[in-house]
Amino acid sequence: MITVSREIIQMLTEEEQQYVTTLPKLNLFKDIIGSLNSKSGNIIDEGPENERQYVPFIVNKNFSFGIDTILYANELNFYNGLDKKLQYDFYYYGLDKKKRYNAWKKKEDINNLEIIKEYFECSNIKAGQYAKILTDDEVARITSYLDTRDTAKSKT
Numbered sequence: 272m273i274t275v276s277r278e279i280i281q282m283l284t285e286e287e288q289q290y291v292t293t294l295p296k297l298n299l300f301k302d303i304i305g306s307l308n309s310k311s312g313n314i315i316d317e318g319p320e321n322e323r324q325y326v327p328f329i330v331n332k333n334f335s336f337g338i339d340t341i342l343y344a345n346e347l348n349f350y351n352g353l354d355k356k357l358q359y360d361f362y363y364y365g366l367d368k369k370k371r372y373n374a375w376k377k378k379e380d381i382n383n384l385e386i387i388k389e390y391f392e393c394s395n396i397k398a399g400q401y402a403k404i405l406t407d408d409e410v411a412r413i414t415s416y417l418d419t420r421d422t423a424k425s426k427t
Contacts, residue, residue: 296326304333307359315359325355330362336373340366368403383410390417 297314299301303325306314315322331347334340343365347358387398387405390413405413 288387297321297323299326299329300333303359304330307366308361308369308371310363313360313363315356322355322359325359327351327355327358330358332375333375334362334366336369338376339372340371342370381395386414386417 305314331344335344347361381399381402384398384402387401391401
């Protein structure tokens with residue numbers, strides 16, 4: 272939602288204050304990306320507050336997952352300095368009307384990541400690389416080593 276400081280709101284007339292406090296909050300995925308896919312109307316033209324709620328990075332990322340929209344997203348990545356309205360219009364007039372259900376890539380859940388990080392004293396990225404190489408037997412040995420080390424430390 273658009274945030275406006277209280278000092279600015281106090282400087283406005285009562286009618287303007289009511290307008291500012293009742294600005295509609297657009298849902299980026301449902302409203303903005305939905306209007307680009309369904310061609311339900313150019314919502315950026317409805318007001319400057321809608322243009323401020325447009326987040327080019329998220330929209331480009333969303334369209335980069337679609338097989339029919341990846342080239343459009345790549346093109347806008349080259350011209351990332353364009354105004355938000357121009358970027359919106361590029362998608363609005365360039366893409367076909369279609370229902371798109373682009374699946375976002377989820378973060379991998381690596382088992383035993385904390386154990387590997389502690390043993391090798393490395394970052395998440397390095398530990399993830401090690402986890403791909405290590406066998407289950409090796410991870411079990413590392414776990415037993417850390418357990419014996421921790422019990423030895425607690426006894427002293």
